Amino acid sequence: MEPTSNAPVSAGEPGTAFLFTGLGSQYEGMGEALFAAEPVFRDTLERCHDALAPDLSPGILDVLYGSHEDRGRVHDILYSCPTTLALQCALARLWASWGVAPGQVLGHSVGEYAAAVTAGVFRMEDGLRMLSKLGQLLEALPFDGRMLAVKATESRVAETLSEGHPGVSVAAVNAPGTVVLVGGATAIDGIGTEFEKVGIRVIPLEVSQATHSPSIAPILAEYRETVRSVRFHPPRIPYISALTGTAMHKEICEPEYWLRHVSEPIQFVAAMRTLLARQPPGFVEIGPGSTLLRMGQQCAVNGKIGAAPWVPSITPEADDCETIAASRATLSGPALGPPPAPSTPLDRLVRHRVAELAGLQAESIHPARPLAGFGMDSLTALDFISTVEHDTDVRLPVHLLNDRLTIDDVTAYVGVRLAPDRRVQLLGEVAARRATDSDPARRPVDPASATLVSLREPGTGPPLYFVPAGDGDLFAFRDLVPRLAAEHPVYGLRPPSARALGRIRDVSMESLISRYVDEIRNAQPAGPYHVLGYSVGGIYAVEVARRLAQDGDVVDFLAILDSPVHIPGWVASLCAVLYGACNMLRLKSFARRADIRWLRRRLYGIADEGLRTHATVARKHEVLPYSGHIVHFRSRRSWIRALDSLAVGKSWTRVARGGREVHWIEGTHYELFRGDRPDVFADRLNECLRRRVYGAPPC
Missing domain, CATH: 1.10.1200.10 (ACP-like)
Known part of the structure; x- marks a missing residue:
């Protein structure tokens, strides 16, 4: 069944179109100069390399910039699929870091995976896993066929195929006058000769596998298992499908779409014309070369492409940094020029x-x-x-x-x-x-007044208020927020600094809760309210909910996310000592240079001023019974359980007089909404919100 287009269209001028190249344009050492010069580009490729390191050897960085032998593998289907995706994700993020974010995306063949990652359909790591598996299956699939580019219209090619050429099918419609055919060697040779006899040019293509054709059928069952293990999300920006040639939304969240994508023809002309009709202010090819730019311009009706710039990211003919700099200047106007002297x-x-x-x-x-x-x-x-x-x-x-x-x-x-x-x-x-x-x-304002941080723009549903353990968690919540039900605006309550509070040991829990409640009421004058707290922030979430309820407001939803029920004095003192030691020893500077990601996160965590504030103010605080219902998310491998076991006579069961609903999440305390965990946690949280807030039945 042909999917329909439900993609939302933003008001105003649509954003720059990102075109993601398919296989065939890759070359040895592509992007090497950018890897040396641009931290954003380098960090993304390193993440991709690390994600597949256990399963892909040589790894992505070895194939891109390793030995001569390893670089030659960039053309092998086993390596070209994930390596192309990694390069494209790095380029897309580099452009975005310069303020050139995509307003719509279109990918050709394998490039559609990178388009999906950029649009938020699935995580980059999931895209790498899918393409790595696809490369393995394709490498093991015997193929004695060929591909042939025919310089004729789609209708002319269809007419010839209708005359009887079994075993030959259309793999792609790349331009109004270019159709790619695939089939067995004898059948392809026969139809190629037939076209040449009537003066139609044909170009044999060097391929090791024939994707987008019925010959893929033997691997679909095994590939389906990998695709079904991925968590999909509707695209956050307009997404043009090269499978259907239309703008799509929720339909690309179905695993069957991606099975059709690998086995059915590419409708690039139709997709490109859908994109051109939206009149983007510019086109950027995200990939190695400018193949899609040339093909895309041919797709314009009557050859009218307008004044919008069409620019590549990198090409094999020129230096990477010079190419992308020239493209950036063309797309964004004049170059910035040399930095001016500081004015103040x-x-x-x-x-x-x-x-x-x-x-x-x-x-x-x-x-x-x-x-x-x-x-x-x-x-x-x-x-x-x-x-x-x-x-x-x-x-x-x-x-x-x-x-x-x-x-x-x-x-x-x-x-x-x-x-x-x-x-x-x-x-x-x-x-x-x-x-x-x-x-x-x-005029100057009180620097301590702004503690409410918007993590997602307002929606139509009730807001969610997160109380973090410390300042750094507000960044971690960014990984979680896009996975939450879209109708909820999301806010974070940022812990005030010691400078804003004065002598921190003199600050009471009551005064801090009053500050948080005032911030919430400024954003939402009346309930019902929905409050969530992570780690030590869970204690504050309960007290915020209690204060709101005492004032006659309705608290519809209260959740604690792997939170201790009690903070002993020694824990607060330890946080203060570690914070001071980190500052004195300048460990943040060391953390910035550390190559070990988990070490960097731990160092930043213990040097978090907001965490010190929360731990110090909550030290020895007694959480009294709460009359409402509490949803409790717990990590199976969490140090919080050991801390709670020391709090004799204290437990969340005793606090939650209105009932407690417990959900166990695999992983550690720090993995609840980081790494691979946000999908699992978000699914559970969304289900709880549907049941508690909207009265929906359990999923």
Whole structure:
């Protein structure tokens, strides 16, 4: 059955179109210069290599940039499938780090997997796993056939096939005058000769396997098992299918779609014309070469492609960095040029902090370049926030850290929020008077006032309020939030810093809960409310729910996510000691240079100022019985269980007087919504929300 198009169309001008190349354009050493020069590109490829390291040898980085022998494997189907996907994901993320995010995606053959990853249909690691399995199955599949590109219209080719050519089928319609056929060697030779006799040019294609044809049938059953193990999500941006030639939405979440995708013809002309009808402001080929750009321009009706630029990412003919720089300038306007000298001490300070994180000279940091372009991931972003806050006493909301944020944006945001004494110190007395005496809305604000962070734009359903263990969890929640039911807006309650609270040991639980409740009511004046707390944040979530209920508000949903029921004094003291030691020994700087990802996360975790705040304020706090229902998510391999066993006479069972619903999740305390766990956790959480909030039956 032909799927229908349900893809949502955003209002306003559609975004840049990303075209993801299929197999056949790969070449040895593709992207090597970018790997050396661009941290975002390099980090993505390293993630891909690590994801398949246990099952693919030589690995992705070996095939791309290893020995001469290993590089030659880039053309073997076993390696070309996952390696192409890895390269495309790295290119897509590099473009996005520069502020060129896709408004719609279209992939050709294997390139459709990269398009799906970019659109959020499945995780990059799942795409790698699928294509690695597909490569294994294709390599083991005997094939004595051939592929043939025929320079004729689709109708002309169909007419010839209807005259009787068993064993020959259409594999792709790549352009209005180019159709690719596949079949047994004898049959392909016969139909090729027939076309040549009437003056139609044919081009034999060098292939080791014939995808997009009935010959794939023997591997579909085994491939189906791999595809069914993947968690799919509707695309977050318009997705043009090269299988159907139409825009698609939820239909590509069905495993059968991906089985059809590997065994049925590619309808690139129809898909490209669907994309052209949306009039993107630009086209970027995400892959090695410019094959799709040439084919795509041929698909324009009457040859009218308009004024939108069509640019490659890399090509085998030129240096990678020069090619992508020229394409970026063409797509985005004039190049940024050399960095101007810092205009203010604040500008100089922010540049210096970015340079420290990126390992660059401050003079080379351009203030108009997005921070993500300097390789700033979630860990370094957290460090950037804390250092700028320490220097300026201005809180930087986490949601500001998007792909397009620049140094100019940060200095403008901080500059109008500086307290008078810091304003005079950093900007000078004249500038301080000018900024403070102008628009009242631009006067300095209390740096401790903003603790509510928007993690997802408002939807039509009730908001979800997450209380994290510390500041760093707000970044980790970003992996979870896209997997939650789309109708819920999502907020995080950011723990205030010690500087905002004064002497932290004098801060009461009651005052901190009052701050959180006020923030929630500012966003949502009336209930019903939905509150969730992770780790020590679970204690705060229960107290927030209790305060809301005491004030007469309805709390429809309360969940604690692997939370201890009690924080002993020694745990709070340990958090404070570790935090101080990390700062004194400058372990964050070491963490930035560490190659071991889990070590980096642990170091950032113990140096988290928000975690110190929560642990210190909650020390020895007695959680009293709560009259409502509690949904309790627990990790099977969690140190929290050992901590709870020491809290004699205290348990969540005793707290939850309205009943407790327990859900066990595989993994450790730290894996609940990180790594491979968010899918499992999100499924359980969405099911609980449907039952508790909407009264839906269990799934």
